[in-house]
Structures are given as C-alpha cells and as structure tokens.
Amino acid sequence: MLRAVAVFAALIGLFTSAALATDIEVTAAWARATAGASQNGAAYVTVTNRGPDTAIVRANAAVADRVSLHTHQMDGDVMRMRPVERIDLPSGADVTMAPGGLHIMLIGLVEPLNEGDQFPLTLELADGQVITSTVMVGSVGSMGPADMDYHNGHGDHQ
Numbered sequence: 001m002l003r004a005v006a007v008f009a010a011l012i013g014l015f016t017s018a019a020l021a022t023d024i025e026v027t028a029a030w031a032r033a034t035a036g037a038s039q040n041g042a043a044y045v046t047v048t049n050r051g052p053d054t055a056i057v058r059a060n061a062a063v064a065d066r067v068s069l070h071t072h073q074m075d076g077d078v079m080r081m082r083p084v085e086r087i088d089l090p091s092g093a094d095v096t097m098a099p100g101g102l103h104i105m106l107i108g109l110v111e112p113l114n115e116g117d118q119f120p121l122t123l124e125l126a127d128g129q130v131i132t133s134t135v136m137v138g139s140v141g142s143m144g145p146a147d148m149d150y151h152n153g154h155g156d157h158q
C-alpha cells in the first residue's frame, strides 16, 4: 500500500508540492478553469494523513478575495454548496475533494482561471501545520489530475 501511494505520488508529482511536515501530504491539487465570466472558482486537493487526526481549518490563495471551505448538501431536491468550519483529516485516511463534494471555494477571483495556470494554495490545519501546494488548473470540465496533461502543463508557465 505504501508502495502504491509512493508510485501514485510520483506519477502526479508535478502537481504536488509535498509538505515539509512528514505526516501530511497533499498528493493532488487542482482546479477547473472558470467558465465565462464566473467570479468564483473551486480548488480540490487530496490529502493523505499518516499522523494523528487533524483537520483543515482554513485555506488561503492570493487568486481570490476570499477562500472558504465548502461542501455540497442536498436541500430538498437541490444540491447546494454550504460552508463548513473544518474538513476532517482522520489519521491514516486519504481525503479527496472533488466536484459535487468537498471543495475549497475561491470567491471573487482576481482574474479568471485558465487551463494550464497554476497558483499556490495554503492550507492551515487544526494542529498548526501550514501546507502550501501548487494548484494546477485543468479544463472547465476536468474531473481531476488523471485527465489533465500535466507533462506539458508544468514548470514553464509565466
């Protein structure tokens, strides 16, 4: 299992800015390009926690005026986004954010997110750790790193 995790992390290493802290690893950080004139966006990360229970309690990114932790919940027949105070990172678990579920809401984007862009995202954890990852921006309909051409998308953007 550890080997599989390591290989997976290596495969998507170009997305990844592994935390210096040893117990928490962000193995994917991505966003969709914004559609049309949308002022808001969302980022998604996968976090592996090899340490004790903790939680994401805050996120920051310079690309947006405000960044908040969101989930989706059914409200009657309608799926709506809701802010959450924390996103739990249980010990030993992988927590994967994805469209339709947990996400990091980017409210009031400074400029649109375009496919191929990348930007830093900082996560603050309940135990005081601060982890900065590089978010890769995929297509408007991207479902995650697996369908993003990260080999061409890395490193030499202005």
Ligand SMILES: [Cu+2]
Residues within 6 Å of the ligand: 042, 070, 071, 081, 082, 103, 104, 105
């Ligand atoms: Cu949201």
